[in-house]
Amino acid sequence: MAFRLTSRRLADARRNVAHRVTALFEHVRHSLGLRLALQFASLFTAAMMVVALALSFLVVRSLSVAVEGELRASGAVFDRLWQQRAEELSGTGETLARDFGFRAAVATGDEATMRSALDNMRGRAKVAGAFILGIDGRIHGLVDAVSRADAAGLWDALDQGRTGGVAILGGKALQLVAAPILAPQLNGWLVLADDIDQRRMRLLEQLSAVPLHAGVLVRQSGRWRAMTNGFEEKAAAGSGAFSEAKDPGQLFSLEGPQGGALALARPIPTLDPGRQALLLLTYPKHLAYAQQRWLLGALALLTLLGLAVVVAVTWRAAGRIIRPLERLDEAAARIADGASERVEVRGQDELARLGHTFNRMAGEIEERERRITHLAFNDTLTGLPNRAMFHEELGRQLRGCASGDGLAIHCLDLDNFKATNDTLGHPAGDALLMATAERLTRVAQGHFVARLSGDEFVVIQRLDGNREAAGRLARAMLEALARTLPIDGHTVQSSVSIGIALFPQDGEDASKLMSSADLALYRAKDNGRGNYAYFEEALNERAQHRRQVEADLHEAIQTGQFKLVFQPQLDLASGAISAFEALIRWQHPVHGLVSPLDFIPVAEETGLIVPIGAWVIHEACREAARWPDEIRIAVNVSSIQFYHSGLAQTVVQALAASGLAAGRLEIELTESVFLEGDDKTHATLHSLRQLGVRTALDDFGTGYSSLSYLQSFPFDKLKIDQSFIRNLLTQPGAIAVVRAIIDLATALGMTTTAEGVEEPDQLAELKRQGCATVQGYLFSRPIAAQAVPAFIQQNGGLLRAPQVAQRRKAASQAR
Secondary structure, three states: OHHHHHHHHHHHHHHHHHHHHHHHHHHHHHHHHHHHHHHHHHHHHHHHHHHHHHHHHHHHHHHHHHHHHHHHHHHHHHHHHHHHHHHHHHHHHHHHHOOHHHHHHHHHOOHHHHHHHHHHHHHHHOOOEEEEEEOOOOEEEOOOOOOHHHHHHHHHHHHOOOOEEEEEEOOEEEEEEEEEEEOOOEEEEEEEEEEOOHHHHHHHHHHOOOOOEEEEEEEEOOEEEEOOOOOHHHHHHOHHHHHHOOOOOOEEEEOOOOOOEEEEEEEOOEOOOOOOEEEEEEEEHHHHOHHHHHHHHHHHHHHHHHHHHHHHHHHHHHHHHHHHHHHHHHHHHHHHOOOOOOOOOOOOOHHHHHHHHHHHHHHHHHHHHHHHHHHHHEOOOOOOEOHHHHHHHHHHHHHHOOOOOOEEEEEEEEOOHHHHHHHHOHHHHHHHHHHHHHHHHHHOOOOEEEEEEOOEEEEEEEOOOOOHHHHHHHHHHHHHHOOEEEEOOEEEEOOEEEEEEEEOOOOOOHHHHHHHHHHHHHHHHHOOOOOEEEOOHHHHHHHHHHHHHHHHHHHHHHHOOEEEEEEEEEEOOOOEEEEEEEEEEEEEOOOEEEOHHHHHHHHHHHOOHHHHHHHHHHHHHHHHOOOOOOOEEEEEOOHHHHOOOOHHHHHHHHHHHHOOOHHHEEEEEOHHHHHOOHHHHHHHHHHHHHHOOEEEEEEEOOOOOOHHHHHHOOOOEEEEOHHHHHOOOOOOOHHHHHHHHHHHHHHOOOEEEEOOOOOHHHHHHHHHHOOOEEOOOOOOOOEEHHHHHHHHHHHOOEOOHHHHHHHHHHHHHHO
16 A cells, blocks of 8 residues: 555656646747747837836836835734734733742642643743743743744743743744743743734734735845745845845835745844844735726737737747757656656757757656665665555455464564764664664565564464464574674674464454553563563553553652652661651542552653652652651652653752751762763762762662672662561671671671561671661651651650560561
8 A cells, every 4th residue: 555655646746747847838938939029029019018017117106105105004904913912922921930839849840730731821921832841941832843942042031031922933933022030040931822823814814904915024044934824935035125224114116936026024023132023014916007998908908919920920930949948748648657768859959958958857856766665665774664565565464364374574683783882873774773684584485474573573483374473483593693792993792572463363454453462562571571472462451551550650649649758767876767768549439558569660651750759759758758857758769750851940949848868868879870871870879969968878789789889989878678687697608798798888888778667687687787766666667757756756866675575466466
C-alpha cells in the first residue's frame, strides 16, 4: 500500500512539472508572436498609448487620494482594536498573576494546578494560548512548539520592560501580553498569546467602507514574511517599499502575479526591539480604478481593430519560431504520462539552448524519481529496508502465508547502544549500526531484514511449519552480533536482545505481532540482555498491569493517596533519638496498602518518581519542622530524581516553605547514582553541600561501591545495609566486614548507621565495633507522622536498656 501511494505521488509530481512546463511554453509562444506583432504595429499605436497614459494618470491621481484616506481610517481602527485587546489581556493576566494559589503553584512547580488555571483563563479570555515562563527558562502551559530559543528571546524582551507586542513563537506570529508573577520576588512571567489570524483581519476588512485586504507582516532574517494567509506574494513584492518608506502612513504601490494594489503599512509594536512588524492594508487596483475602465476599454477596442491586420500578417512569420516550442510542449506531455522523453535540437540560437535545457531537466527529473523511490523505502545509513518497506513486506507475507506455515518476527535491539554513542560519539555509533546491519544481513540471509529506527532492527522469518527454526536463527544472530568490533581505534563489545513473536498464535495482524515482539524484547532485556525470549500471554497481562499501576499513580498524585511514616535512628553513644527516616506508603482506594516494591519501579520507569519524590521532600521537611531542633529527617532520593535538573530547587523550596534548617535535612542516595557519569553527579552533590544539606550513602556495600566514590565526594554518613546486620552473629566474617566499613567511614570523617537491627546481641556487637547510630524493629517500627511528637516525648529523647528489651519483645510478637 505504501509503495502504491508513493508511486502515485511521484506520478502526480511528474504531471505537475509537465503541466507547468507546458503552461510556460504556451506563454512563451504567445509572447513571441505578440512581440513580433507589436514591433510592426508600434508606430500605429504610439499616439493611442500617449492618450491612454495621460487619461490613466489623471484618473489614478484622483482615485489614489480617496483610497489613501480610506486606508488611513482603517489603520486607525486597527490601532484602537489592537490597544483594546492588549488592555483586556493585560488586565486578565495581572488578575491571575496576583492570585495567591496560582503564585504558590508556580513557586512549588505544581504543574497540574498551573495547567488548570491557565486552561480556565484561556477559555475566559478567548486566547489561543497561555503559558508560564519560569525563572529557570522553562515553559509551562498550553502553547506548543515554544523552543528554548523562543523562551530566551522572551526573557530578553521582558527584562527590558517590554510586556506587550508581536512575537514569533514556533514560526507563528502572536500578540503577546505578559504579567509578572511575584511571590514576592519574581518567579516568572504569565504570558497570554492571541492569534493574529485571518479572522481578525476579516473583522477589520468588514469595518472598512471599501473592499480592502488586511494582513500582518514580520521582518525576519532581513526578509518580510506574511503571518496571515494570502499575503505571501505581497510580502515578497513589497519588501523594498517597506524598507524605503520614511513615513509609516505613506501610500505606495504593490505589484504581484495576482495584480497590483495600493497599500498602506502601519507599524505594530513588537516584544523584540530588533524586529519589525507591520499591518499591511491593500486595495486592489482593479477595484480602485474601475472608473477608468470604460475609457481604457474604448481605447483598447480601437487599438485592437488596428492591430488585427498587423497581427494576422506577423503571425504567419512567427510560426517558424513557435513550431519548435510546440515540439517541446508535446514532449512535456509525454513526460507527464511517464515516458522517458528527449527532443531533437538543431542550431545554436536561443530556441536550441532552450531544447538543451529541456533535455537536461528531463534527465534530472528521472534521476530524482529514482532517488525518491529509494529513500522512501530504504534506510539512508545502513541501506536496509526502512519501517515503511517493512510494513509493506510484512503485510504481503501475512497475506501469502499458507495455513500451518507460520512466520516469526524477530525484534532486535542493541544493548548499551546509548553508552557507545555517549562515550565514543555519534560517528562511532553510526559505524556500529552499519556493522550490525552487515552481520545481520549475512547471518539472516534469505530472510527479510529491516532497520526500524535508532538501534532497532527486525527480521521476518518464514517458518514453513517448523517453530524450532525461529530459535536456531535467534541463536545464530546472537552469536554473530556478540563479537567485538574495532571502531575508530576502540574495541567495542556489542550484543543484542531479541524478542520473538509467532504468526498466527501471537497475533493475526501486523500491529498485534509487533506489539507481541516488543513485549518479548522487554522480557529478554529483563532477563539480563544478550539473549532472546518468546512472547507469552503473561507478558501481555504484566504489561496491562504495569499500565494500570501507572494510571493509578497519576490519580494517586492528583488525589493525595500517599502518606509518610517515620522510623527513628538512635545515637549509640548517648542513647538519644538523632533522626527519623521518612518512608513513603501508598493507600490505594481499592487495593489497600501497596508495597513500595510494587510501585516505585513503575514510578521510576515513567518519570513519576520526580513529582512523588518532590512531595516526599516537602512533606518530610514540613513534619520535621515541628520536632526538636537536634533531631534530623532523612529522605531517600531515587537516582532518577537525583538526575532531574530541579532537585536542588525542590530542596530549596521545601526548606523555605517549612522553615527547616538545611543541616537538619539528610538526603540518602544509593550507589546507582554514580553509574551515569561523574561530572553531573558531583555537580549535584556539591550543590546540595553548598545548601548545607547532609548526604548519606545508603545500602553501602551491596551494589557498585568503590573507594573512588568516597574519595571523589565525602559523604556525611554511610548506611550499612541490613543484609550485613542480619547475618552479623551467624555468618563467619560478617563482623569483620562491618568493622571494615566502620573503620573506613571513621578514617574518611564520616559517621555510620546500621539498618535492620532486631536483636539486642546485634546492638551490643555494633556498639563494640564503634557504630555511631542504629535503626530497626528492635527500637521501633515506622510510625505515623502524628505519633512522632508523642514518641519523642515518651522516650525523653533517650533510649534505655529496659526499653530496648521491651521493644524487642513487642517486635517479636508483631512478627
